Amino acid sequence: MSPPSSGRRWRSRSSWKARTRPPAVAGRVSTRDSRSSRSTSSGTRPPSRRSSSIRTRSARRRPRARLAEAPAWRRDHRLRSPDRGNPTGVMTDTKTPEATTTASTPTGRVPTVPPLPGSNVVAIARLADHVGEEVTLRGWLYNKRSSGKLHFLEVRDGSGVVQAVVFKGDVSPELFAQADRLQQETSLEVIGTVKEHGKIKGQYEVGVKDVKVLGAPAREYPISPKEHGTDFLMDNRHLWLRSKRQHAIMRVRHSIIKAVRDFFDLNDFTLIDAPIFTPNACEGTSNLFQTDYHGDPAYLTQSGQLYMEAAAAAFGKVYCFGPTFRAEKSKTRRHLAEFWMVEPEVAFMKLEEDMVLAEHFLSYIVQRVLETRQNELKILERDTKMLENVQAPFPRITYHQAIEILQQNGHPEAKVGDDFGGDEETVISNKFDRPVIVHRYPMNLKAFYFARDANDPSLALNMDVLAPEGYGEIVGGGQREEDLARLEGAITEHNLPREAFEWYLDLRRYGTFPHAGFGLGIERTVSWICGLPHVRETIPFPRMLNRLAP
RNA sequence: UCCAGCGAAGCCGAAUGGUCAGGCAGCCGGCUGUUAACCGGUCAUCUCGGAGGUUCGAUUCCUCCCGCUGGAGCCA
Structure with missing residues (x-):
């Protein structure tokens, strides 16, 4: 079913290369080049914490700063404007300001609609910026596991999935019992504290203080977390x-x-x-x-x-x-x-x-x-x-x-x-x-x-x-x-x-x-x-x- | 349009000419760290896609129809 993968390399490598190298493009980008240029951007902070003015300035400055450290092929392109010498005007520089800012965060940018005053609803993808804080998540119950005095609620909100941990000692007996009964795809509001995952380094979870059910499913959710047939999934x-x-x-x-x-x-x-x-x-x-x-x-x-x-x-x-x-x-x-x-x-x-x-x-x-x-x-x-x-x-x-x-x-x-x-x-x-x-x-x-x-x-x-x-x-x-x-x-x-x-x-x-x-x-x-x-x-x-x- | 395969509970799915195994989900219970969790219990008359045929008897074999899946032709 899955497409055949090719383990073979192309044979007549030198022949096509000599014949077909385009005049305006300096050469092929090696994997090493692209990897090193990637690392320049991946270490930058997520843009949400920057003011827009700083962001504009740094974006403007970046091309020149990169030029000095850029490999030769790239400098070449920088200097060649689309109107001079490059017939197609094709530039191979892969770093745009957008690419840089979205490199490390899925959601990418400063929200254009400010949050309501007093609201601390946080996107799951941004939890890393809120470690130690009490936050509110709004989303749906993706899956649930429990272990005695613990319930693990996998909550998704569109930006990501996070594990919300309900510990019996932290919440009322009613809330603990309610958490156990939550059905898949219930829409919820979860209030809790962001902390590092108990077992997986670099991941975060939320220690639950309160859970509010916003919308309970009217019937059982048809897609269980197991295999299904294509037609069934397409119908759904x-x-x-x-x-x-x-x-x-x-x-x-x-x-x-x-x-x-x-x-x-x-x-x-x-x-x-x-x-x-x-x-x-x-x-x-x-x-x-x-x-x-x-x-x-x-x-x-x-x-x-x-x-x-x-x-x-x-x-x-x-x-x-x-x-x-x-x-x-x-x-x-x-x-x-x-x-x-x-x-x-x-x-x-x-x-x-x-x-x-x-x-x-x-x-x-x-x-x-x-x-x-x-x-x-x-x-x-x-x-x-x-x-x-x-x-x-x-x-x-x-x-x-x-x-x-x-x-x-x-x-x-x-x-x-x-x-x-x-x-x-x-x-x-x-x-x-x-x-x-x-x-x-x-x-x-x-x-x-x-x-x-x-x-x-x-x-x-x-x-x-x-x-x-x-x-x-x-x-x-x-x-x-x-x-x-x-x-x-x-x-x-x-x-x-x-x-x-x-x-x-x-x-x-x-x-x-x-x-x-x-x-x-x-x-x-x-x-x-x-x-x-x-x-x-x-x-x-x-x-x-x-x-x-x- | 043609060729091939498939069609069983909400879902996945084994076996079989004599009446549908197992699993997921659901429900009940257990466990302080689980991560398609696990463990124990429980549940479903599902006319085994529809019609007809063969047979003492068909979900199982045959024919037709419907649906699905993949492929051919055509194309991105």
Whole structure:
């Protein structure tokens, strides 16, 4: 059930390296570099205790202070502005002020809404800042254990889980008896003193003084702390989200999305949202969900790309991030009917730079998650070794080389012209120790808008990034056809309704320009980074072939 | 659409052509340090997904249907 892990290292290491090292990127970041830079931030105090003015000042000062101690590759990047010499404007510096402040604390920042006067409600994630103090927790009973004169109440409040210890000698007999009767998922207010855990160093617990039941369950909570079947859990998705594992996944998802936005912000992209209702299929391949739009058919978008091409002509470097929909009857561990996609598009960018952008983008996301979500990855029992390898540059192979790899590895029937299924993608990606870029597929396998390779017009200037460990394609993109006549020809060849694409053809009529971009599926990325066997747990409320509820 | 597997109490789940083991949760009790706690006790007519068939007898074998799961095609 779990995806196959790759113990193999990629073979032709030197060959791809020599051929494909991008001109603007100094070299790969070693694990040691990233670890040492991580340690600079992890020792800082949580931001809650700092005043905002200090925080601003230190954030402003930090880049310069770091510059002196930064390794050479990083200094290099600092000095190179996006407008000079770096074609994509991609910066690999992983330390943003946000990244620094969130590194050591899950909740991250100073609350913008001040607590009510006199209230001492504390988030469980912040208990370490309140050792010795009497605090109030508000949350739900996650689990309960007892031992004679002690009850151990595991309380969760969304920020974390803590053990609240009710000692018979500390509370009234009534309260002690009541604590014994508390049911799972009762909502509570717990008042007690924060102290170090009786057995585990570095953890904290609360010595209970009082417990108030805010809401007792009307019936038995269906999800007991034991195994359950997938279907049952999916039927109870609204409750399942409360469990530790789901909590960890959603936190990682959150961090991935934040890293996506930070990456594009840092590299001067503008967020341009694409519409969700569209009048026509933009790729003309997949099945779309049709809706009624005041009497006319409309479809739920399957990609924002065509709109991003228009936006790139207006803003240069753009991206969109939103839900996309596919009505395919796919029932696999990699498919959802509704999923979230990130799609950057850059004016005057060509395929080679597109690959550089994609590999730096992915590296940034993975390294940010490693910095900020170690606890969550531990809960998910994710082996992070393979993730630490995710550093640009990635190996690159052509579609033809990929076919050769397949032929030599148990797929002798593979031939030029075939597309890759999940199985084939796994065979290819298992040859490498990090994501691999496969480029220049046959044109007839690809959507109409791809540019052709000038050296071989049968090939598309496209690229897919295959994630390691059997997770398959997570990025797909490439360079777009910029020539009006050729694009018109492609629309005709694909039997697409010409009228619907007039606006799109306008982009070639009025100052056409080379441009490229890609799409990244968020759920597949979350699934890969978390090491999950199925994408259904990576989105809060999945929409799948046979599931529209809850 | 096709292929394969599965369908038993709130949940997980063994066995079986002759009437559902065990466990979790629940309930009662025990234990000053437990951490998917543990120990003892207790509980459930669940027509063993539905319909039909074979049989003296089916949860168990066969057929169809429904549902679920994984996969193929398609895709991120």
